[in-house]
Ligand code: BG6
């Protein structure tokens with residue numbers, strides 16, 4: 001019996017994963033570091049500071065900056081990212097997401113947000129879908145970020161449901177790992193190879209395939 005669906009935000013509800021990529025790439029390039037889409041996959045689901053540390057390590061520059069300078073770099077990235085976010089509109093919600101949220105509401109299935117982003121509430125506001133969510137977990141309120149299960153467990157706890165009664169939806173490897181460690185059924189949106197390797201129970205090419213009846217059917221036939 002499924003009582004809640006807990007969504008990731010960036011790259012699941014809207015295309016902000018691409019905006020994170022643009023803002024990080026510009027920041028990295030400004031300090032003579034470059035990275036490609038493949039490396040960017042390893043940043044998905046990872047907190048702002050951890051992402052910066054990974055980029056610096058990738059560019060062999062981890063020892064070049066003090067903590068204060070790193071805070072400044074992360075701030076700069078976020079300022080650019082926030083400018084990109086200001087263009088977000090309800091039309092930017094990924095295909096199938098609103099329909100899925102409507103179906104969940106009709107069936108009295110709770111809806112949670114488990115995003116590592118501190119910009120999550122602002123993004124939901126731009127997209128005008130805040131009201132669908134029964135809980136939005138503050139990523140600062142949990143001890144460890146993804147791939148630790150904490151944020152998904154906190155969502156379930158706040159919604160007063162057991163992890164086994166939840167489905168998590170993610171586009172990142174770290175996120176799928178977090179859902180599985182939380183003991184939930186994991187729906188991965190993205191490349192079959194990457195999502196399967198991360199441990200997804202069901203892989204969807206994109207969110208247009210997030211049709212509740214079909215997902216529920218797959219969940220019921222999971223062994
Ligand atoms: C996750 C993204 O949802 O949020 C990461 O996948 C991002 O790429 C993280 O670093 C933190 O986001 P923010 O908006 O707080 O910098």
Ligand code: MG
Pocket residue numbers: 008009010011012017044045170171172175
């Ligand atoms: Mg994501």
